[in-house]
Each structure stands twice: as C-alpha cells, then as structure tokens.
Amino acid sequence: MSTKSTLPLKIDHKSYIKTLTGDDKYLAWKQFSDAFWNSETLRSGARSEFLFRRGFLRDKWVIYGFDNNDPEYFLSDFQAAQINQANGIYANVFQDRMLLCHTLAGYCTVPEIHALRGLDAEEVSLTQAWHGHRTEAKGPAMEVMIQPLLAGPRGKAAAVRIKNGRFEGIGKSGDMELLSNIVRDWSKASRVPYLFTQNLRQGAFMQELYPDTQNRLSVILGRNLDNWDPEVIAATMRIGSARSGGNLDMVQGGLSAPVDVDTGLLGQVAQVDIDTGLSFLEEHPDTGTRIAGMTVPNWDEIRSELLRIMDESSYMRIALLDFTILEDGKLGLLGPSQLDLSAVQVHQPLLRKKVFAETMRKLTL
Amino acid sequence: MSMFVPGGVRPPGLFPAEPRVIYQTKRKNLTHEGRIGRLDRTETLNAFRDFSHAFHAHRPRLEPELGGYLHNHGFLPDKGALFGLSPELIDPENPDEHSDWLGQYLSDFQAAILPLANGRYAPAGSNRLFQWRLQRRVLPLAPLVGSRQSGRVIRHGATEGAILSRGMNTGREGLPAWHDALPGAGTGDDDDRVYIGVPCGQEAVEVTRIAVLHDPQAKLPFVLGAALLTGPLDALDAPGSAMECRRIDPETGMAGASRRFERGAVAAPETVDENSRIVPGWWPAVTAVLSGLRQLPVWAVIQLDVIDTAEGPMVVDLTDRLDVAALQLDGPVMGAEAAIRFVKEFGV
Structure with missing residues (x-):
C-alpha cells in the first residue's frame, strides 16, 4: 500500500518549491534540504519521500504522529522557517534583540542591555555597571546572557555571572578582557554581532515547572488581516528536563505543555522520544510535579498585555516571542522564539487555527 | 569613576554593526x-x-x-x-x-x-509608529495617542490637548491634519496614520529641526545642521505653505537671520529680520537628542523636530528624510569634515 494514496496531498510541495523565487527562498530551501538529508531517522521509504515532498523534516513522522494525524493541518518545517517573512520589511524588528527590547519596554520587563559587540568591531558598553566592570574591575554582581544580536540559527547563547570585573561561566573564569576575546571569536566564527544582556530570573511559578532550566512561555501572536484585530494564536509552556538541559528542543528532551488561551490552564505535557514516539504525561517525568491542571498566575492580565503588544505594533503581522513569568507575576521578555514549532503543533496543528491559517494563505507562505 | 558616555567610551566600531555600503564601487568623486x-x-x-x-x-x-x-x-x-x-x-x-x-x-x-545608510534598519526607520515605540525610553517623545492601520484605529494612550495626525510612513505620507479626539474607524482618508498629542494647537510655534548623522570616525552621532522654523506644526512640510526659517549654528545655538519662504515655490527667500538671536532650549534639546541616540546606536541618518516646553524639550516628529530646503537656506551643510567622512563611508 502506497503511503501517498492514503494521505491527502493538497499542497504539492514539490511544485510549490518550483514556484519559489528570490535569494531568501532559495536559501531556505537549501537549508531545509540540508537538514533533511542530515537527519538520522527514517532513512528511506515512502514515508521519507512523502515528508520531503511536503517540506517536513524526517523526525516529524514520529513527533506529529502522521500514522494517525492528518498532515494537511500541520505547518511544515519549510514554511516555519519562513514565518517571519509574513512581516515583510519589518521582519527584523522582532528578530533583532536590541530593537525588540526597546520596543517592548513599555509593556513588560525587558532585560537591560549591557553591551554590544558589532561585527568586526570593538565591544561597546551601554550601561554604567558594565563600564565599571570593564574599566575599573569593580561593580555589582550580575547575571548576564550572551546572545547573537539576531535570532536565528547562527551563533550560540551562554549565561555567565560577573562580579568585580571577573566572569564565571561557559566552563571558564577570568577578567572581562578574556570574556570579550571569547565573544569576539564567536562573533567572527558565526558572522553575527553579539549582545550582552541581563539574565532575567524566573519567578516561583516558572521555577516550580522545572527548577534547573530557564523555562519559557512561547507565544504566537497574530492578527485577523481583514479587521486587523490582534489574537493570541497559541501559547505553549516549554519546560526543561534532566535530558534536555538548557536546550528546550523537543527532540533534545524538552517538554511542552499547551496553555489554554482563554483560561491559562496548562494541559498534558508532551514528550518526544524518537525511538518510542510521542507521549503525553500529567506530571514532570523527573520531578513528579503535577503540571497538567496548573494555571498560569495572572493569566488574564498577561493575555491582555500580549494583545496590547500586538495591537500597538500594528505593522507586525505575526510575532513569535518567548517570555518568562517573574516573581511579581508579570511578563519578562526572553527574546524572539526559537522556532521549534513542534512544541506547539504536538498539541494542535497550527493550520487548524483559523486566523493563522488565513494569514499564511493570504501571504502565500 | 571614569566618565561614562553610552556607546562612546572607546572608539566602539559598533557602527556600522554590519557594513552599510550603498555602492560597491569606489567612492572618490563626491559630486x-x-x-x-x-x-x-x-x-x-x-x-x-x-x-x-x-x-x-x-x-x-x-x-x-x-x-x-x-x-x-x-x-x-x-x-x-x-x-x-x-x-x-x-x-x-x-x-x-x-x-x-x-x-x-x-x-x-x-x-x-x-x-539607505540606515542599512538593515532602513525600512523600519521610515515608519513613525515604529520610531515612536522604539525610542520612547531614550528620547523625550510627545505622547503617541493612537495609530491607524488598515482602517483600524488603535488607542495607545490618553488624549490630552490637540492631536496631530501624520502619515505612518515617511516615504509616502499624506498631509498632516488636526483632530479634537481620536477619529473613529473608517473616517477620513484611508492612509495609515499616527496620532501624536502635542501641547500646541494650530497656531504658529517655533520648532527646532535637527538633522543628525553618524560620524564614522568618532563613532558617534553629530548635528549636521539645524533650523528654527516658525509656523503651525502641520504646515512645516506641506507643499505651498509659507513659513519663517532661521539657520541655527550647531556650535553656538545662535539662530541667524530670519527668512520667509514657501515650500516648493520657485522664488528667492525674503529676509524678514537680519538680527540673530539665541534659540530657546537649544542645549537641552541637543543634549537629549544626542545622548538618546547614543544609547540606541541604530540610525545613521535621522531628523528630529523639537519644541521647547516648560518641562524641557519635546520631540514632535521623527523622520529619516532630511529637510533639504530649511537646513540650507543660508548655505550648504555637506561641506563639514564629518559630513564628508559620512559620504565616503556610506557612499551616499
């Protein structure tokens, strides 16, 4: 029995690929193709070919359970990689951490920007505290995130602690000059500018989900393109585990729980194991904390704040953002979402969300 | 503790964060x-x-x-x-x-x-709504009370005093217009607009227009030129509107002779007043503008309209399109060394 004949194939990805033009699309296609052929699972067969033709990476057969679920409603990996193009010329506004921190400063707690390293350039201090650490080897203890200025596949993120002009973290310790040199090398290797920001500390609720990682509330904001009304399309709590470490990727062991957009109620936790498949749990597999049934504190307030962010950024069509919830119950910005849409789609395929599906259809993405 | 200037402690080289050359060819001939x-x-x-x-x-x-x-x-x-x-x-x-x-x-x-010298940020830089949201922490901006996009009016804040609406995009903007309250959805023209609360109405006010470029050598923003315009806020850029204009010397904050001219008209400016005078609020305005732009080193080109209020300077307009006429009524502005460095760096 051929897989193709039993599954709907309404979008012919192969012919869709032929219609693509422009450097961005070609690059996206190359990246997808590379990623597809480099993955280890599902090496051959009709399923593999089906996935390739539909723009899904090979691990998605297991993650999305295509034995039981209709792939028609799932946003493909190839489409997901282009989701930011929905914002047209404003695509980099929410992808650039410096712009994002400044534009969201009026709505939620944003991390303070300590310094910036431009491409092929010196490091620039942007706060008095950072300047003090650098020039006089003194200043308050602080926790710092080092991340590429632009969200995306290039570069890496690291957290360090800094006190009196010395840093500790990334498996090393030393003075600020050493840290600066390390980040300069990262910047040169991956050709991206780097940003040094405050590392926001998660509040008790986020801590309870799993204490050893920075857990993330990932939201997808969109709007109805007919009347421009903003909408929270999906909210997902991404939770670490002993297997995942700091990387919350589903395939690496990260967990994901859906947040009911109306009530803030957390659903069952999804866990992926490439060998055994997708499973849903009531409790955290390592700590036993009961997660399904928990409610995000202050959800009404958080939800209206998210809607206000989207409404007042009326030039944006889609925004994918990661937040934490701070000790005071308010949103704290972590940055642009890492585009692991499987954490969202294991609970509900994105193209079943009317506003989102309409947006993708209208923009032919 | 050593003196701290955001972005200016040591030659930062931050800017451009990425190369922003507009032409690939050599940039020797600056004509x-x-x-x-x-x-x-x-x-x-x-x-x-x-x-x-x-x-x-x-x-x-x-x-x-x-x-x-x-x-x-x-x-x-x-x-x-x-x-x-x-x-x-x-x-x-x-x-x-x-x-x-x-x-x-x-x-x-x-x-x-x-x-285009604003590089990756150029498309967003011509959007006033984005400019307002981005820079509210670093510049003394007039309150943004609302915006309109695709026919939907969005309320951003409380309305106090007069509301001036401007086109959302500086590239293709409609004429500015006054409102008593935020207009309802679907009224007026269909352009995307921003609604800005200003402490003055339709009467003529003095507006300090400051053009700022990035100096590639000092790695800091500098004032390319400035002009003191007198007229209603909605008429400063409207074709056919007449206004008085004095050139401001950025070094001293002194405004030169006052000239009257009409936007777009083929006529020589008429000198109204030969005397130069001090521009009220010039130094606070320049300090606020330059220190704000240093904290957010994004723009290579930006022009700000500032009015002097009891609380200090207030920015009432931001654009990436420099006012060619008002800045140069009394002579060219691109001859300064820093301006030449700018042209050589960015190729414009």
Whole structure:
C-alpha cells in the first residue's frame, strides 16, 4: 500500500518549491534540504519521500504522529522557517534583540542591555555597571546572557555571572578582557554581532515547572488581516528536563505543555522520544510535579498585555516571542522564539487555527 | 569613576554593526556626477527615477538651461531660486571647482537615498509608529495617542490637548491634519496614520529641526545642521505653505537671520529680520537628542523636530528624510569634515 494514496496531498510541495523565487527562498530551501538529508531517522521509504515532498523534516513522522494525524493541518518545517517573512520589511524588528527590547519596554520587563559587540568591531558598553566592570574591575554582581544580536540559527547563547570585573561561566573564569576575546571569536566564527544582556530570573511559578532550566512561555501572536484585530494564536509552556538541559528542543528532551488561551490552564505535557514516539504525561517525568491542571498566575492580565503588544505594533503581522513569568507575576521578555514549532503543533496543528491559517494563505507562505 | 558616555567610551566600531555600503564601487568623486555614476542597485535607481519624475512634473517649466543644470545636479526646480543656484556661476575655465562647491549642498536626490545608510534598519526607520515605540525610553517623545492601520484605529494612550495626525510612513505620507479626539474607524482618508498629542494647537510655534548623522570616525552621532522654523506644526512640510526659517549654528545655538519662504515655490527667500538671536532650549534639546541616540546606536541618518516646553524639550516628529530646503537656506551643510567622512563611508 502506497503511503501517498492514503494521505491527502493538497499542497504539492514539490511544485510549490518550483514556484519559489528570490535569494531568501532559495536559501531556505537549501537549508531545509540540508537538514533533511542530515537527519538520522527514517532513512528511506515512502514515508521519507512523502515528508520531503511536503517540506517536513524526517523526525516529524514520529513527533506529529502522521500514522494517525492528518498532515494537511500541520505547518511544515519549510514554511516555519519562513514565518517571519509574513512581516515583510519589518521582519527584523522582532528578530533583532536590541530593537525588540526597546520596543517592548513599555509593556513588560525587558532585560537591560549591557553591551554590544558589532561585527568586526570593538565591544561597546551601554550601561554604567558594565563600564565599571570593564574599566575599573569593580561593580555589582550580575547575571548576564550572551546572545547573537539576531535570532536565528547562527551563533550560540551562554549565561555567565560577573562580579568585580571577573566572569564565571561557559566552563571558564577570568577578567572581562578574556570574556570579550571569547565573544569576539564567536562573533567572527558565526558572522553575527553579539549582545550582552541581563539574565532575567524566573519567578516561583516558572521555577516550580522545572527548577534547573530557564523555562519559557512561547507565544504566537497574530492578527485577523481583514479587521486587523490582534489574537493570541497559541501559547505553549516549554519546560526543561534532566535530558534536555538548557536546550528546550523537543527532540533534545524538552517538554511542552499547551496553555489554554482563554483560561491559562496548562494541559498534558508532551514528550518526544524518537525511538518510542510521542507521549503525553500529567506530571514532570523527573520531578513528579503535577503540571497538567496548573494555571498560569495572572493569566488574564498577561493575555491582555500580549494583545496590547500586538495591537500597538500594528505593522507586525505575526510575532513569535518567548517570555518568562517573574516573581511579581508579570511578563519578562526572553527574546524572539526559537522556532521549534513542534512544541506547539504536538498539541494542535497550527493550520487548524483559523486566523493563522488565513494569514499564511493570504501571504502565500 | 571614569566618565561614562553610552556607546562612546572607546572608539566602539559598533557602527556600522554590519557594513552599510550603498555602492560597491569606489567612492572618490563626491559630486553629484560621481554619485549618479555609482548608482547600481534597485533602490537607488528607483530613487533616481522618482526624482526625475518629480522634477519633470513641476509647473511652470524652468528655462531649459537652468532646468538641465538643476536636474543634472540632483536638485528639484525650487532649489535654484531658493539657494541662488545658476549655471551662470560656472567658471568656464574651471568647471570642476563649481561642481565641487555644489557638491557641498545636500541635494534632493541625495536626501532621498540617505535613509539607505540606515542599512538593515532602513525600512523600519521610515515608519513613525515604529520610531515612536522604539525610542520612547531614550528620547523625550510627545505622547503617541493612537495609530491607524488598515482602517483600524488603535488607542495607545490618553488624549490630552490637540492631536496631530501624520502619515505612518515617511516615504509616502499624506498631509498632516488636526483632530479634537481620536477619529473613529473608517473616517477620513484611508492612509495609515499616527496620532501624536502635542501641547500646541494650530497656531504658529517655533520648532527646532535637527538633522543628525553618524560620524564614522568618532563613532558617534553629530548635528549636521539645524533650523528654527516658525509656523503651525502641520504646515512645516506641506507643499505651498509659507513659513519663517532661521539657520541655527550647531556650535553656538545662535539662530541667524530670519527668512520667509514657501515650500516648493520657485522664488528667492525674503529676509524678514537680519538680527540673530539665541534659540530657546537649544542645549537641552541637543543634549537629549544626542545622548538618546547614543544609547540606541541604530540610525545613521535621522531628523528630529523639537519644541521647547516648560518641562524641557519635546520631540514632535521623527523622520529619516532630511529637510533639504530649511537646513540650507543660508548655505550648504555637506561641506563639514564629518559630513564628508559620512559620504565616503556610506557612499551616499
């Protein structure tokens, strides 16, 4: 029995690929193709070919359970990689951490920007505290995130602690000059500018989900393109585990729980194991904390704040953002979402969300 | 503790965060001819076409000789009379000298391509709503009370005093208009707009217009030029509106003689008042603008309109399109060393 004949194939990805033009699309296609052929699972067969033709990476057969679920409603990996193009010329506004921190400063707690390293350039201090650490080897203890200025596949993120002009973290310790040199090398290797920001500390609720990682509330904001009304399309709590470490990727062991957009109620936790498949749990597999049934504190307030962010950024069509919830119950910005849409789609395929599906259809993405 | 200037402690080299060269070719010849010779990208060629169309749409037509001279140096027809430019100034013995002198003026065409120096940030930089949201922590902005996009009016804050609406995008903006309250959805024109609360109404006010460029050597923003405009806020850029304008010396904060001119009209400016005077609130305005821009080192080109209020300077407009006429009524602005470095760095 051929897989193709039993599954709907309404979008012919192969012919869709032929219609693509422009450097961005070609690059996206190359990246997808590379990623597809480099993955280890599902090496051959009709399923593999089906996935390739539909723009899904090979691990998605297991993650999305295509034995039981209709792939028609799932946003493909190839489409997901282009989701930011929905914002047209404003695509980099929410992808650039410096712009994002400044534009969201009026709505939620944003991390303070300590310094910036431009491409092929010196490091620039942007706060008095950072300047003090650098020039006089003194200043308050602080926790710092080092991340590429632009969200995306290039570069890496690291957290360090800094006190009196010395840093500790990334498996090393030393003075600020050493840290600066390390980040300069990262910047040169991956050709991206780097940003040094405050590392926001998660509040008790986020801590309870799993204490050893920075857990993330990932939201997808969109709007109805007919009347421009903003909408929270999906909210997902991404939770670490002993297997995942700091990387919350589903395939690496990260967990994901859906947040009911109306009530803030957390659903069952999804866990992926490439060998055994997708499973849903009531409790955290390592700590036993009961997660399904928990409610995000202050959800009404958080939800209206998210809607206000989207409404007042009326030039944006889609925004994918990661937040934490701070000790005071308010949103704290972590940055642009890492585009692991499987954490969202294991609970509900994105193209079943009317506003989102309409947006993708209208923009032919 | 050593003195701290955000972004300016040591030569940062932050800027450009990425290369922002507009032309690939060498940038030795800084005259208009050199600039036109370097046009090799869609955006710049498009800007040249738009400039050329705007020039030819002007009525009444200029004398062919004067028209050709202005067009071929990147100026719209009104700039001839306004700046006193004429082909008769060319010394037949030494035409290059004239060309070099004329190159010190910011031409209309050059102003149209300057925003490209904002690089990756250029598209967002021409959106006023984005500018307002981005810079509210670093600049003393007038309150944004609302915006309208795709027919939906969005309330951003409380309404107090008069509301001035402006086009959302500086590239294709409609005329500014006054409102008593936020208009309902679907009223008025269909453009995307921003609604800004201003402490003055339709009466004439003094507006300090400050053009800021990035100095590639000092790695810091500097004031390219400034002008003190007197007129209602909605009429400062409207075609056909008359206003008084004084050039401000950025070094001293002194405003020069007052001249009256009409936007777009082919007429020499009329001198109203020969006396120079101090610009009220100049230093607080410049300090607020420059320190704000240092904290957010994003723009290579930006122009700010600032009014002086009891609480200090208030920015009432932000744009990436420099005001060619008002800044240069009393002479060119692009001759300064930092401006030349800018042109060499970015190729505009």
